[in-house]
């Protein structure tokens with residue numbers, strides 16, 4: 248059996264776990280192609296206008312899997328940790344996708360860990376029961392998938408980006424330092440599906456590295472540090488991803504070796520408008536150079552490159568003591 252996994256949204260967090268889980272149950276995990284203009288065009292054609300860019304893109308990735316797989320794994324994600332929610336657009340995604348024609352059946356189990364983390368196992372059992380009646384086999388598959396996720400998170404915390412960590416896990420490359428000569432460090436803060444997708448981010452991370460900057464993201468920081476930094480807000484954010492972004496931004500803005508922060512937001516994203524505002528205020532208070540990039544389907548590559556170059560010039564001048572901001 249072939250199970251399709253769209254290369255979108257929480258793919259960047261959980262793909263190694265999902266892959267191992269399905270493989271342990273005897274299925275083949277098939278991911279959609281890399282994002283392209285064509286995949287985005289399909290998403291734009293079929294998604295409602297009101298949703299944000301990454302959700303539109305996820306429609307294109309689902310359609311890319313049509314005809315290639317027996318099922319598409321599209322969990323209805325409500326919450327991935329105790330007392331926190333994921334954006335409501337994740338919750339509605341399976342219903343929005345189901346009205347598209349020509350798709351294989353969806354595996355759309357509900358993942359809701361708001362009340363207790365252990366509720367995840369309900370979703371695991373339900374998904375596993377599509378492939379086997381053996382509870383033991385499902386439990387073992389789950390156990391191995393969690394181990395795979397931990398290995399992946401450890402690689403991210405060593406400073407790798409998701410694609411690099413996956414290449415290491417799949418034995419395609421060795422875990423070696425990257426060959427970029429960098430003279431400064433910048434933090435890139437944004438939802439994982441916006442910053443790690445090379446097509447919609449306009450290859451932001453590779454470009455920054457090629458311009459001489461080491462790039463740090465939220466995934467490079469241990470969970471405990473993210474949470475303790477995010478808890479400094481007078482009122483806690485109730486979105487898991489927003490909390491990670493705030494925790495990472497507060498952490499990097501206080502690190503003397505990090506010279507600037509880039510916040511990447513998606514057009515029409517409510518949570519991003521709020522987290523962006525909080526990060527910008529904190530950056531101003533600490534006099535750290537800050538750049539906001541808002542992405543939508545019309546974002547032009549030339550404009551992004553010019554803004555990145557200008558931002559890095561400012562960061563270098565500031566670092567050299569030439570300007571105050």
Ligand code: SF4
Pocket residue numbers: 299300301302334335336337438513515516517518519
């Ligand atoms: S958090 Fe923002 S970018 Fe992410 S799915 Fe929700 S609206 Fe879209």
